[in-house]
Amino acid sequence: MDIQWSLVLFTALTGLGGWLFFFVGLNVLVGKTDKGAFAGTVAALALTVVGGCASVTHLSHPDRMLGALQHPTSGIFTEAALVGLLCIVLVAFLVMLKRSLTGTPLKAVAVIGMALGALMSFMAGQSYLMPAIAAWNTELLPLGYLGTAAASGAAAWLLLIAVQKADEAAVSFAGLMTLAGGCAALVTTLAYGAASGAFAGDAALLVGAAALCGGAVPAVCGAFVWKKPGSAVAGGAVALVAALAGSVAFRCAMWVIGAGLYDFFGLI
Template identity: 50%
Template sequence: MAIQWSLVLFTVLTGAGGWMLACVAIDEFAGKTRTVNKLAVVVAAVVACLGGVASVTHLSHPEHIMGALSHPTSGIFTEAALTGLMAVCAVVYFVLLVRGASAGARKVFAVFGAVFGVLLSFMAGESYMMSSQLAWNTPLLPLGYAGTAMPLGVALYLALAARDERADTSLYAKLLLVGGALAAVTAAAYGAASGAGADQALLLWGLAVVVGGVAPAALGAAAIKKPEQAFAVACAAAVCALVGATAYRCVMWLASVVVNNFFGML
Protein backbone atom coordinates (compact mmCIF):
# COMPACT_ATOMS: atom_id res chain seq x y z
CA MET A 1 0.00 0.00 0.00
CA ALA A 2 1.48 3.33 -1.09
CA ILE A 3 2.03 6.07 1.47
CA GLN A 4 -0.64 8.76 1.02
CA TRP A 5 1.48 11.87 1.48
CA SER A 6 -1.46 14.27 1.33
CA LEU A 7 -2.99 12.58 4.35
CA VAL A 8 0.36 12.41 6.13
CA LEU A 9 0.81 16.18 5.73
CA PHE A 10 -2.78 16.86 6.77
CA THR A 11 -2.52 14.98 10.03
CA VAL A 12 0.96 16.28 10.89
CA LEU A 13 0.13 19.94 10.25
CA THR A 14 -3.33 20.03 11.81
CA GLY A 15 -2.00 18.11 14.81
CA ALA A 16 0.80 20.63 15.25
CA GLY A 17 -1.64 23.54 14.98
CA GLY A 18 -4.00 21.95 17.47
CA TRP A 19 -1.31 21.46 20.09
CA MET A 20 -0.04 25.00 19.55
CA LEU A 21 -3.55 26.21 20.38
CA ALA A 22 -3.42 24.03 23.49
CA CYS A 23 -0.30 25.92 24.58
CA VAL A 24 -2.06 29.23 23.90
CA ALA A 25 -4.98 28.11 26.08
CA ILE A 26 -2.66 26.97 28.85
CA ASP A 27 -0.97 30.34 28.87
CA GLU A 28 -4.29 32.16 29.10
CA PHE A 29 -4.44 30.67 32.59
CA ALA A 30 -0.72 30.51 33.42
CA GLY A 31 0.14 33.96 32.04
CA LYS A 32 3.84 33.20 31.51
CA THR A 33 4.29 34.01 27.81
CA ARG A 34 1.14 35.94 26.98
CA THR A 35 3.00 38.40 24.77
CA VAL A 36 3.55 35.66 22.18
CA ASN A 37 -0.03 34.44 21.97
CA LYS A 38 -1.06 36.83 19.20
CA LEU A 39 1.65 35.49 16.90
CA ALA A 40 1.24 31.91 18.11
CA VAL A 41 -2.46 31.73 17.32
CA VAL A 42 -1.81 33.09 13.81
CA VAL A 43 0.93 30.54 13.18
CA ALA A 44 -1.26 27.73 14.55
CA ALA A 45 -4.16 28.73 12.28
CA VAL A 46 -1.94 28.99 9.21
CA VAL A 47 -0.28 25.62 9.89
CA ALA A 48 -3.68 23.95 10.38
CA CYS A 49 -5.11 25.55 7.22
CA LEU A 50 -2.13 24.34 5.21
CA GLY A 51 -2.90 20.87 6.51
CA GLY A 52 -6.50 21.26 5.36
CA VAL A 53 -5.34 22.25 1.88
CA ALA A 54 -3.06 19.20 1.79
CA SER A 55 -6.00 16.91 2.58
CA VAL A 56 -8.00 18.24 -0.37
CA THR A 57 -5.19 17.30 -2.76
CA HIS A 58 -5.74 13.67 -1.80
CA LEU A 59 -8.96 13.65 -3.82
CA SER A 60 -8.53 12.83 -7.49
CA HIS A 61 -11.07 15.59 -8.16
CA PRO A 62 -10.71 18.26 -5.43
CA GLU A 63 -13.81 20.01 -6.74
CA HIS A 64 -15.84 17.11 -5.34
CA ILE A 65 -14.90 17.94 -1.75
CA MET A 66 -18.44 19.12 -0.99
CA GLY A 67 -19.74 15.71 -1.97
CA ALA A 68 -17.30 14.08 0.45
CA LEU A 69 -18.59 16.37 3.18
CA SER A 70 -22.22 15.43 2.61
CA HIS A 71 -21.97 12.39 4.91
CA PRO A 72 -21.91 13.59 8.56
CA THR A 73 -20.91 10.16 9.87
CA SER A 74 -17.76 9.90 7.76
CA GLY A 75 -14.25 10.46 9.00
CA ILE A 76 -13.72 13.15 6.35
CA PHE A 77 -16.68 15.14 7.68
CA THR A 78 -15.47 14.86 11.29
CA GLU A 79 -11.95 15.97 10.39
CA ALA A 80 -13.20 18.88 8.27
CA ALA A 81 -15.63 20.01 10.97
CA LEU A 82 -12.98 19.94 13.69
CA THR A 83 -10.51 21.78 11.44
CA GLY A 84 -13.11 24.45 10.69
CA LEU A 85 -14.15 24.85 14.33
CA MET A 86 -10.53 25.08 15.41
CA ALA A 87 -9.84 27.76 12.80
CA VAL A 88 -12.94 29.77 13.78
CA CYS A 89 -11.95 29.71 17.45
CA ALA A 90 -8.42 30.80 16.55
CA VAL A 91 -9.71 33.73 14.49
CA VAL A 92 -12.15 34.85 17.19
CA TYR A 93 -9.45 34.56 19.85
CA PHE A 94 -7.10 36.68 17.73
CA VAL A 95 -9.76 39.37 17.30
CA LEU A 96 -10.41 39.38 21.04
CA LEU A 97 -6.68 39.82 21.70
CA VAL A 98 -6.38 42.69 19.24
CA ARG A 99 -9.44 44.44 20.67
CA GLY A 100 -8.31 43.95 24.26
CA ALA A 101 -11.35 41.91 25.25
CA SER A 102 -11.87 40.52 28.73
CA ALA A 103 -9.75 37.64 29.97
CA GLY A 104 -12.87 35.51 30.43
CA ALA A 105 -13.89 35.81 26.77
CA ARG A 106 -10.36 35.05 25.60
CA LYS A 107 -10.16 31.98 27.79
CA VAL A 108 -13.43 30.57 26.45
CA PHE A 109 -12.33 30.66 22.82
CA ALA A 110 -8.76 29.63 23.63
CA VAL A 111 -10.01 26.56 25.48
CA PHE A 112 -12.52 25.60 22.78
CA GLY A 113 -9.85 26.02 20.10
CA ALA A 114 -7.49 23.82 22.11
CA VAL A 115 -10.14 21.14 22.66
CA PHE A 116 -11.05 21.02 18.97
CA GLY A 117 -7.36 20.99 17.98
CA VAL A 118 -6.26 18.24 20.34
CA LEU A 119 -9.37 16.19 19.53
CA LEU A 120 -8.59 16.55 15.83
CA SER A 121 -5.08 15.19 16.36
CA PHE A 122 -6.72 12.05 17.80
CA MET A 123 -9.67 11.76 15.42
CA ALA A 124 -7.40 12.08 12.38
CA GLY A 125 -6.03 8.69 13.38
CA GLU A 126 -9.29 7.23 14.66
CA SER A 127 -10.89 7.57 11.22
CA TYR A 128 -8.49 4.91 9.90
CA MET A 129 -9.60 2.26 12.37
CA MET A 130 -11.40 -0.42 10.36
CA SER A 131 -11.75 -4.17 10.64
CA SER A 132 -10.54 -4.69 7.08
CA GLN A 133 -7.10 -3.32 7.98
CA LEU A 134 -5.72 -5.38 10.84
CA ALA A 135 -2.70 -3.13 11.39
CA TRP A 136 -4.96 -0.11 11.79
CA ASN A 137 -7.78 -1.55 13.85
CA THR A 138 -6.45 -0.59 17.28
CA PRO A 139 -6.99 2.49 19.50
CA LEU A 140 -3.20 2.66 19.79
CA LEU A 141 -3.14 4.13 16.27
CA PRO A 142 -5.00 7.39 17.05
CA LEU A 143 -3.26 7.63 20.42
CA GLY A 144 0.01 7.68 18.50
CA TYR A 145 -1.34 10.33 16.15
CA ALA A 146 -2.12 12.61 19.08
CA GLY A 147 1.02 11.66 20.98
CA THR A 148 3.43 12.37 18.13
CA ALA A 149 1.72 15.67 17.29
CA MET A 150 2.11 17.01 20.84
CA PRO A 151 5.89 17.62 20.92
CA LEU A 152 5.75 19.26 17.49
CA GLY A 153 3.08 21.75 18.52
CA VAL A 154 4.72 22.44 21.88
CA ALA A 155 8.16 22.89 20.30
CA LEU A 156 6.79 25.41 17.79
CA TYR A 157 5.11 27.36 20.58
CA LEU A 158 8.24 27.24 22.71
CA ALA A 159 10.34 28.54 19.82
CA LEU A 160 8.02 31.54 19.42
CA ALA A 161 7.90 32.18 23.17
CA ALA A 162 11.68 31.97 23.57
CA ARG A 163 12.13 34.87 21.16
CA ASP A 164 10.95 37.13 23.99
CA GLU A 165 13.77 37.23 26.53
CA ARG A 166 11.33 38.37 29.22
CA ALA A 167 9.08 35.33 28.83
CA ASP A 168 9.19 32.46 31.32
CA THR A 169 9.47 29.39 29.11
CA SER A 170 9.99 26.84 31.89
CA LEU A 171 6.42 25.51 31.74
CA TYR A 172 6.61 24.83 28.00
CA ALA A 173 10.03 23.24 28.29
CA LYS A 174 8.45 20.82 30.77
CA LEU A 175 5.52 20.25 28.40
CA LEU A 176 8.02 19.45 25.65
CA LEU A 177 9.64 16.88 27.91
CA VAL A 178 6.25 15.32 28.68
CA GLY A 179 5.16 15.48 25.04
CA GLY A 180 8.33 13.79 23.84
CA ALA A 181 7.89 11.01 26.38
CA LEU A 182 4.26 10.49 25.33
CA ALA A 183 5.25 10.44 21.67
CA ALA A 184 7.88 7.79 22.33
CA VAL A 185 5.53 5.61 24.37
CA THR A 186 2.53 5.84 22.02
CA ALA A 187 4.63 5.33 18.89
CA ALA A 188 6.39 2.34 20.45
CA ALA A 189 3.10 0.80 21.58
CA TYR A 190 1.47 1.07 18.17
CA GLY A 191 4.55 -0.27 16.40
CA ALA A 192 4.68 -3.30 18.65
CA ALA A 193 0.96 -4.00 18.26
CA SER A 194 0.80 -3.48 14.50
CA GLY A 195 3.84 -5.47 13.42
CA ALA A 196 5.80 -2.37 12.40
CA GLY A 197 8.92 -3.96 13.82
CA ALA A 198 9.02 -6.28 10.83
CA ASP A 199 10.49 -5.71 7.38
CA GLN A 200 10.27 -2.28 5.72
CA ALA A 201 8.49 -0.42 8.53
CA LEU A 202 11.23 -1.01 11.13
CA LEU A 203 13.43 1.99 10.23
CA LEU A 204 10.53 4.43 10.22
CA TRP A 205 9.25 3.01 13.50
CA GLY A 206 12.64 3.68 15.02
CA LEU A 207 12.58 7.24 13.69
CA ALA A 208 9.13 7.81 15.18
CA VAL A 209 10.16 6.55 18.61
CA VAL A 210 13.70 7.88 18.92
CA VAL A 211 13.74 11.02 16.75
CA GLY A 212 10.08 11.95 17.25
CA GLY A 213 9.86 11.10 20.94
CA VAL A 214 13.10 10.50 22.82
CA ALA A 215 14.95 13.38 21.16
CA PRO A 216 12.29 16.05 21.88
CA ALA A 217 12.04 14.80 25.47
CA ALA A 218 15.79 15.12 25.90
CA LEU A 219 15.75 18.57 24.32
CA GLY A 220 12.91 19.58 26.64
CA ALA A 221 15.06 18.57 29.59
CA ALA A 222 17.91 20.65 28.15
CA ALA A 223 15.61 23.68 27.84
CA ILE A 224 14.64 23.30 31.49
CA LYS A 225 18.28 23.34 32.60
CA LYS A 226 19.41 26.08 30.20
CA PRO A 227 16.47 28.42 29.53
CA GLU A 228 18.77 30.91 27.80
CA GLN A 229 19.15 28.35 24.99
CA ALA A 230 15.43 27.62 24.76
CA PHE A 231 15.01 29.04 21.25
CA ALA A 232 17.73 26.91 19.66
CA VAL A 233 16.62 23.86 21.61
CA ALA A 234 12.98 24.36 20.62
CA CYS A 235 13.89 24.71 16.94
CA ALA A 236 15.89 21.47 17.09
CA ALA A 237 13.01 19.74 18.89
CA ALA A 238 10.53 20.96 16.27
CA VAL A 239 12.65 19.47 13.48
CA CYS A 240 12.98 16.15 15.33
CA ALA A 241 9.27 16.05 16.15
CA LEU A 242 8.36 16.82 12.54
CA VAL A 243 10.52 13.96 11.28
CA GLY A 244 9.15 11.60 13.91
CA ALA A 245 5.49 12.52 13.40
CA THR A 246 5.87 12.07 9.65
CA ALA A 247 7.63 8.75 10.11
CA TYR A 248 4.90 7.51 12.45
CA ARG A 249 2.20 8.18 9.87
CA CYS A 250 4.24 6.40 7.21
CA VAL A 251 4.62 3.42 9.53
CA MET A 252 0.85 2.98 9.42
CA TRP A 253 0.85 2.41 5.67
CA LEU A 254 3.92 0.18 5.61
CA ALA A 255 2.79 -1.90 8.59
CA SER A 256 -0.42 -2.63 6.73
CA VAL A 257 1.61 -4.07 3.85
CA VAL A 258 3.55 -6.34 6.21
CA VAL A 259 0.44 -7.71 7.90
CA ASN A 260 -1.52 -8.14 4.66
CA ASN A 261 1.38 -9.99 3.03
CA PHE A 262 1.60 -12.31 6.02
CA PHE A 263 -2.05 -13.31 5.77
CA GLY A 264 -1.77 -13.58 2.01
CA MET A 265 0.81 -16.34 2.47
CA LEU A 266 -1.52 -18.45 4.63
Protein backbone atom coordinates in the same frame (compact mmCIF):
# COMPACT_ATOMS: atom_id res chain seq x y z
CA MET B 1 0.42 0.44 -0.53
CA ASP B 2 2.17 3.72 -1.34
CA ILE B 3 2.65 6.36 1.31
CA GLN B 4 -0.12 8.91 0.86
CA TRP B 5 1.91 12.06 1.28
CA SER B 6 -1.08 14.39 1.06
CA LEU B 7 -2.62 12.70 4.09
CA VAL B 8 0.71 12.54 5.91
CA LEU B 9 1.12 16.30 5.51
CA PHE B 10 -2.51 16.96 6.36
CA THR B 11 -2.37 15.14 9.68
CA ALA B 12 1.14 16.29 10.60
CA LEU B 13 0.51 19.99 9.88
CA THR B 14 -2.98 20.21 11.37
CA GLY B 15 -1.72 18.27 14.38
CA LEU B 16 1.15 20.71 14.81
CA GLY B 17 -1.18 23.69 14.39
CA GLY B 18 -3.80 22.34 16.76
CA TRP B 19 -1.32 21.55 19.50
CA LEU B 20 0.55 24.82 19.04
CA PHE B 21 -2.68 26.60 19.84
CA PHE B 22 -3.25 24.17 22.73
CA PHE B 23 -0.14 25.61 24.38
CA VAL B 24 -1.10 29.16 23.42
CA GLY B 25 -4.39 28.55 25.22
CA LEU B 26 -2.69 26.87 28.16
CA ASN B 27 -0.54 29.95 28.60
CA VAL B 28 -3.67 32.11 28.64
CA LEU B 29 -4.98 29.97 31.47
CA VAL B 30 -1.81 29.83 33.57
CA GLY B 31 -0.51 33.30 32.67
CA LYS B 32 3.18 32.46 32.37
CA THR B 33 3.96 35.13 29.77
CA ASP B 34 2.29 37.87 27.74
CA LYS B 35 4.34 36.96 24.66
CA GLY B 36 3.61 34.61 21.81
CA ALA B 37 -0.19 34.54 21.86
CA PHE B 38 -0.83 36.47 18.65
CA ALA B 39 2.08 35.05 16.65
CA GLY B 40 1.35 31.54 17.89
CA THR B 41 -2.31 31.78 16.91
CA VAL B 42 -1.44 33.12 13.45
CA ALA B 43 1.03 30.27 12.97
CA ALA B 44 -1.52 27.71 14.19
CA LEU B 45 -4.14 29.09 11.81
CA ALA B 46 -1.72 29.01 8.86
CA LEU B 47 -0.66 25.44 9.62
CA THR B 48 -4.27 24.30 9.94
CA VAL B 49 -5.29 25.94 6.65
CA VAL B 50 -2.27 24.63 4.73
CA GLY B 51 -2.78 21.17 6.21
CA GLY B 52 -6.44 21.22 5.25
CA CYS B 53 -5.55 22.20 1.68
CA ALA B 54 -3.03 19.35 1.54
CA SER B 55 -5.78 16.84 2.28
CA VAL B 56 -7.75 17.98 -0.78
CA THR B 57 -4.81 17.21 -3.08
CA HIS B 58 -5.23 13.55 -2.15
CA LEU B 59 -8.52 13.38 -4.04
CA SER B 60 -8.63 12.71 -7.78
CA HIS B 61 -11.94 14.59 -7.84
CA PRO B 62 -11.97 17.14 -4.99
CA ASP B 63 -15.53 18.08 -5.91
CA ARG B 64 -16.67 14.65 -4.73
CA MET B 65 -15.59 15.57 -1.20
CA LEU B 66 -18.81 17.56 -0.99
CA GLY B 67 -20.68 14.28 -1.23
CA ALA B 68 -18.74 12.84 1.70
CA LEU B 69 -19.55 15.93 3.72
CA GLN B 70 -23.22 15.02 3.48
CA HIS B 71 -22.58 11.97 5.68
CA PRO B 72 -21.84 13.07 9.28
CA THR B 73 -20.57 9.62 10.24
CA SER B 74 -17.70 9.65 7.72
CA GLY B 75 -14.11 10.34 8.70
CA ILE B 76 -13.84 13.07 6.07
CA PHE B 77 -16.82 14.88 7.57
CA THR B 78 -15.36 14.71 11.08
CA GLU B 79 -11.95 15.96 9.97
CA ALA B 80 -13.40 18.77 7.85
CA ALA B 81 -15.73 19.84 10.66
CA LEU B 82 -12.91 19.96 13.20
CA VAL B 83 -10.61 21.88 10.86
CA GLY B 84 -13.37 24.38 10.07
CA LEU B 85 -14.39 24.85 13.70
CA LEU B 86 -10.80 25.28 14.83
CA CYS B 87 -10.16 27.92 12.17
CA ILE B 88 -13.26 29.84 13.27
CA VAL B 89 -12.15 29.72 16.91
CA LEU B 90 -8.62 30.84 16.00
CA VAL B 91 -9.94 33.81 14.03
CA ALA B 92 -12.22 34.74 16.94
CA PHE B 93 -9.27 34.47 19.33
CA LEU B 94 -7.17 36.77 17.12
CA VAL B 95 -9.96 39.33 16.98
CA MET B 96 -10.23 39.27 20.77
CA LEU B 97 -6.48 39.75 21.12
CA LYS B 98 -6.55 42.67 18.70
CA ARG B 99 -9.31 44.29 20.71
CA SER B 100 -7.42 43.63 23.95
CA LEU B 101 -10.24 41.52 25.37
CA THR B 102 -9.07 39.55 28.38
CA GLY B 103 -10.46 37.64 31.31
CA THR B 104 -13.14 34.95 31.19
CA PRO B 105 -14.26 35.44 27.55
CA LEU B 106 -10.73 35.02 26.21
CA LYS B 107 -10.12 32.02 28.45
CA ALA B 108 -13.38 30.41 27.32
CA VAL B 109 -12.41 30.72 23.66
CA ALA B 110 -8.93 29.43 24.48
CA VAL B 111 -10.35 26.32 26.17
CA ILE B 112 -12.61 25.59 23.19
CA GLY B 113 -9.64 25.94 20.82
CA MET B 114 -7.47 23.73 23.03
CA ALA B 115 -10.11 20.99 23.01
CA LEU B 116 -10.58 21.21 19.24
CA GLY B 117 -6.83 21.20 18.58
CA ALA B 118 -6.20 18.10 20.67
CA LEU B 119 -9.31 16.31 19.40
CA MET B 120 -8.43 17.02 15.76
CA SER B 121 -5.08 15.24 16.06
CA PHE B 122 -6.73 12.20 17.64
CA MET B 123 -9.63 11.99 15.19
CA ALA B 124 -7.25 12.24 12.23
CA GLY B 125 -5.85 8.89 13.32
CA GLN B 126 -9.25 7.52 14.36
CA SER B 127 -10.42 7.83 10.75
CA TYR B 128 -8.09 5.00 9.70
CA LEU B 129 -9.42 2.37 12.10
CA MET B 130 -10.91 -0.48 10.10
CA PRO B 131 -11.24 -4.24 10.66
CA ALA B 132 -9.89 -4.94 7.16
CA ILE B 133 -6.39 -3.80 8.20
CA ALA B 134 -5.60 -5.32 11.58
CA ALA B 135 -2.45 -3.24 12.08
CA TRP B 136 -4.55 -0.09 11.88
CA ASN B 137 -7.52 -1.33 13.88
CA THR B 138 -6.32 -0.27 17.34
CA GLU B 139 -6.89 2.85 19.42
CA LEU B 140 -3.12 3.04 19.82
CA LEU B 141 -2.95 4.43 16.29
CA PRO B 142 -4.88 7.67 16.98
CA LEU B 143 -3.09 7.93 20.31
CA GLY B 144 0.18 7.89 18.37
CA TYR B 145 -1.15 10.64 16.13
CA LEU B 146 -2.06 12.66 19.22
CA GLY B 147 1.23 12.02 21.01
CA THR B 148 3.47 12.97 18.10
CA ALA B 149 1.39 16.10 17.40
CA ALA B 150 1.59 17.12 21.06
CA ALA B 151 5.39 16.91 20.99
CA SER B 152 5.66 19.04 17.85
CA GLY B 153 3.18 21.62 19.15
CA ALA B 154 5.00 21.93 22.48
CA ALA B 155 8.34 22.34 20.73
CA ALA B 156 6.90 25.02 18.43
CA TRP B 157 5.56 26.96 21.42
CA LEU B 158 8.90 26.66 23.19
CA LEU B 159 10.80 28.01 20.20
CA LEU B 160 8.27 30.79 19.64
CA ILE B 161 8.43 32.28 23.12
CA ALA B 162 12.21 31.77 23.27
CA VAL B 163 12.61 33.82 20.09
CA GLN B 164 10.29 36.48 21.51
CA LYS B 165 12.46 36.60 24.65
CA ALA B 166 9.92 35.55 27.24
CA ASP B 167 11.15 35.48 30.82
CA GLU B 168 12.99 32.42 32.10
CA ALA B 169 10.08 31.12 34.18
CA ALA B 170 7.83 30.95 31.11
CA VAL B 171 10.55 29.37 28.98
CA SER B 172 11.32 26.83 31.68
CA PHE B 173 7.65 25.87 31.86
CA ALA B 174 7.54 25.49 28.07
CA GLY B 175 10.56 23.22 28.35
CA LEU B 176 8.69 21.09 30.87
CA MET B 177 5.72 20.89 28.49
CA THR B 178 8.05 19.83 25.68
CA LEU B 179 9.47 17.13 27.93
CA ALA B 180 5.92 15.92 28.62
CA GLY B 181 4.99 16.03 24.94
CA GLY B 182 8.12 14.14 23.97
CA CYS B 183 7.41 11.45 26.55
CA ALA B 184 3.83 11.14 25.29
CA ALA B 185 5.08 10.74 21.72
CA LEU B 186 7.71 8.19 22.76
CA VAL B 187 5.28 6.03 24.74
CA THR B 188 2.46 6.09 22.18
CA THR B 189 4.80 5.44 19.25
CA LEU B 190 6.46 2.46 20.89
CA ALA B 191 3.10 1.10 22.05
CA TYR B 192 1.63 1.26 18.55
CA GLY B 193 4.80 -0.18 17.02
CA ALA B 194 4.67 -3.17 19.36
CA ALA B 195 0.92 -3.74 18.99
CA SER B 196 0.97 -3.52 15.19
CA GLY B 197 3.99 -5.79 14.73
CA ALA B 198 5.90 -2.97 13.07
CA PHE B 199 9.22 -3.92 14.65
CA ALA B 200 9.20 -7.25 12.81
CA GLY B 201 8.55 -5.75 9.37
CA ASP B 202 9.55 -3.14 6.84
CA ALA B 203 8.26 -0.29 9.02
CA ALA B 204 10.69 -0.96 11.87
CA LEU B 205 13.11 1.80 10.86
CA LEU B 206 10.32 4.33 10.43
CA VAL B 207 8.80 3.53 13.82
CA GLY B 208 12.25 3.68 15.38
CA ALA B 209 12.85 7.07 13.76
CA ALA B 210 9.46 8.27 14.98
CA ALA B 211 10.25 7.19 18.54
CA LEU B 212 13.73 8.70 18.50
CA CYS B 213 13.05 11.95 16.62
CA GLY B 214 9.44 12.47 17.58
CA GLY B 215 9.73 11.44 21.21
CA ALA B 216 13.20 11.04 22.70
CA VAL B 217 14.86 14.12 21.17
CA PRO B 218 12.06 16.59 22.11
CA ALA B 219 11.95 15.07 25.60
CA VAL B 220 15.71 15.52 26.08
CA CYS B 221 15.65 19.05 24.65
CA GLY B 222 12.65 19.94 26.82
CA ALA B 223 14.34 18.62 29.95
CA PHE B 224 17.50 20.58 29.14
CA VAL B 225 15.59 23.84 28.59
CA TRP B 226 13.52 23.20 31.71
CA LYS B 227 16.70 23.27 33.77
CA LYS B 228 18.64 25.79 31.64
CA PRO B 229 16.21 28.27 30.02
CA GLY B 230 19.09 30.23 28.50
CA SER B 231 19.51 27.53 25.84
CA ALA B 232 15.87 27.70 24.78
CA VAL B 233 16.32 28.93 21.19
CA ALA B 234 18.72 26.16 20.22
CA GLY B 235 16.85 23.54 22.25
CA GLY B 236 13.49 24.60 20.86
CA ALA B 237 14.74 24.58 17.27
CA VAL B 238 16.22 21.09 17.59
CA ALA B 239 13.11 19.82 19.36
CA LEU B 240 10.77 21.24 16.71
CA VAL B 241 12.70 19.89 13.71
CA ALA B 242 13.05 16.48 15.33
CA ALA B 243 9.43 16.34 16.52
CA LEU B 244 8.05 17.25 13.11
CA ALA B 245 10.32 14.69 11.43
CA GLY B 246 9.18 12.07 13.93
CA SER B 247 5.54 12.99 13.40
CA VAL B 248 5.93 12.49 9.64
CA ALA B 249 7.83 9.23 10.17
CA PHE B 250 5.05 7.84 12.37
CA ARG B 251 2.43 8.57 9.74
CA CYS B 252 4.59 7.10 6.97
CA ALA B 253 5.10 3.96 9.07
CA MET B 254 1.34 3.49 9.24
CA TRP B 255 1.10 3.28 5.46
CA VAL B 256 4.06 0.91 5.21
CA ILE B 257 2.54 -1.36 7.86
CA GLY B 258 -0.76 -1.39 5.97
CA ALA B 259 1.00 -2.58 2.82
CA GLY B 260 1.20 -6.06 4.33
CA LEU B 261 -2.48 -6.66 3.59
CA TYR B 262 -2.00 -5.95 -0.10
CA ASP B 263 1.08 -8.15 -0.29
CA PHE B 264 -1.11 -10.98 1.04
CA PHE B 265 -3.67 -10.55 -1.70
CA GLY B 266 -0.88 -10.45 -4.29
CA LEU B 267 0.04 -14.02 -3.30
CA ILE B 268 -3.43 -15.44 -3.88
